[in-house]
Amino acid sequence: MIVAEEITRVYRMGKVEVWALKGVSFTIADGEFVGITGASGSGKSTLLHILGLLDRPTSGRVLIGDRDVQRLSDRQQTLFRLNRLGYVFQDYALIPELTAIENVIVTSLARGVSEKEYLKRGAEVLREVGLGDRINHRQSELSGGEQQRVAIARAIVHKPSILLADEPCANLDSETSKNILDLFKQLNEDLNQSIVMVSHEKWHERYFCRIIDLKDGLINSMRECNVNR
């Protein structure tokens, strides 16, 4: 379970303070697929960064599984990201020198998984995202959709309890986007993962259990989706 309590985030730009989040509170249950929506500049990405331990709130706290993650040291947060979270970036964020499978298994290496196991699991998860025949290709040899699927494979290879995705379909065509979202839905259902996904596409809503809509750094609305899930 994810609990966000009165989260604020203030950026300083010279003498000017910019309030990206002004006090956001919500709870996400295990196995929920939550969409975060809102206009550009509403604080969606900032919120996701804080939930993904990539940024620290100016005030408020985030509890993940009853653990106040902001109180963790840098190193503990790194380990938390490694073992508990999966993060899909808008622009894929792959390492260009690595092949698809190497991008996927690099975190498994850090987790101390045996070579036999991580190679097997890496190939398996790439097959799951439809890249079974592209595992030895590098980023420059993959299309945008394929790169995003590698990024998803990397995020789910260790079956994290929470998957965070920052507009994963922003650079993809509708067909590829649909494939990606179908994959998320399947992971959510099969593995009971909590998924938090930033999106501003109306048609994505049918995949979400719940939508948290942000406006000017505050929760504008929070609603259950009436989709047939």
Next chain:
Amino acid sequence: MLENLKVASFLAFKQIQRGSKGTLILTIMIIALVFVNLVFLPSIISGVVETFNSQSINFNYGNLVIEPREGDQYISDVDALQKKVEQIPGIVGTSPRVSTGVTFFYKGRNARSTLYGINPQDERSVTTINERIVQGEFLSRGDTDKIIMGKTLAGTEGEEGGGLPTLQGVQVGDSVEVAFPNGERRTFQVKGIYETQSISVDTSAFTTTDAVAQVLGLEDQASQILVKTAVNGQEEMFRIRLLSYGVQQQVFTYEQKGAGFVNQAIQSFEIINAISTLVSLIIAIVVIFIVIFINTVNKRRQIGILKAIGIDKQIIINSYVLQVLFIATLGALAGIVLTAGVIYYLTVNPLVFPGGPVFPVIEPATVVRSIASLFAVSVIAGYIPAWKTAHEEILDAIQR
């Protein structure tokens, strides 16, 4: 810990394998050239020292020099002393010399220099001047009216000595008049001309002890006795051994005799070498720093991504340090190959110094020190930019 090293090695290997080959080769070559620079000058200095030492031993002093006690002009009872010294284990030859400042006269020209009186047989047992005869022959016992002369002193017709004593064109068979300090003048026939490339020896002349002793009125006396030991490099031990065997006179090693000039020259060389080494290392630090800095700055986003997906920053730093170590290793190896090439060339075509041909001498300690300092500066220069970038905020690194 092992896992961390595995991940760091994996990332380092992939970066090297698939990163820019041009940058990699350029960096390796720069390190190789720095290595050559670190090793080359010391090898020349060692070569100069080696040349000077071998000249000192072979032509000037032997390994040890026995000189008169303080206040005495000559060593007395030379025969007895010679026998005593030659019985000492490890001593393979002794050669008494009588030296005197003289003026040589030849075809209206004159030159002031040193004339040594020697026993030719004894001299052969200590020095190798007899092997350096370029015209005529070496002295023989009984040559009381013969002289051998250094090539510089003999000189060449019409050529000034440039500050060195020269008679400008003495040939074997010519007669040379010698004026001794006591006013006596003697005429000697030139029996041979030698060339050792040691300036002090090549501007001197040798005749037999009998010839000089007759003029100076000496009997069983010598200005110095040169001593040859079986092996080089143990002069101090032999010096003490001579004293312990009851030699009452002053005993010097060839290094002590040549200390003033050589030490000054070597000290100057050492200062140049220290400056050159420092500059080379600074260049290495700056180059490696710039290369790694540019590399890490270009990879800031990747470093941010690696941190974002849970790779510890120490792993990231280590992966850059490993890359630098790999580059430094290849650079040092390439440097060893380049140095070997330069040394081979200079061994075949030695540098000609005033003291003779200088062959570069590479001392293992210099190589080890150079490799160690290259690795040290590489690690420092690689660690700092990697550390700096890895400690940036994740979002700053990713979003730039």
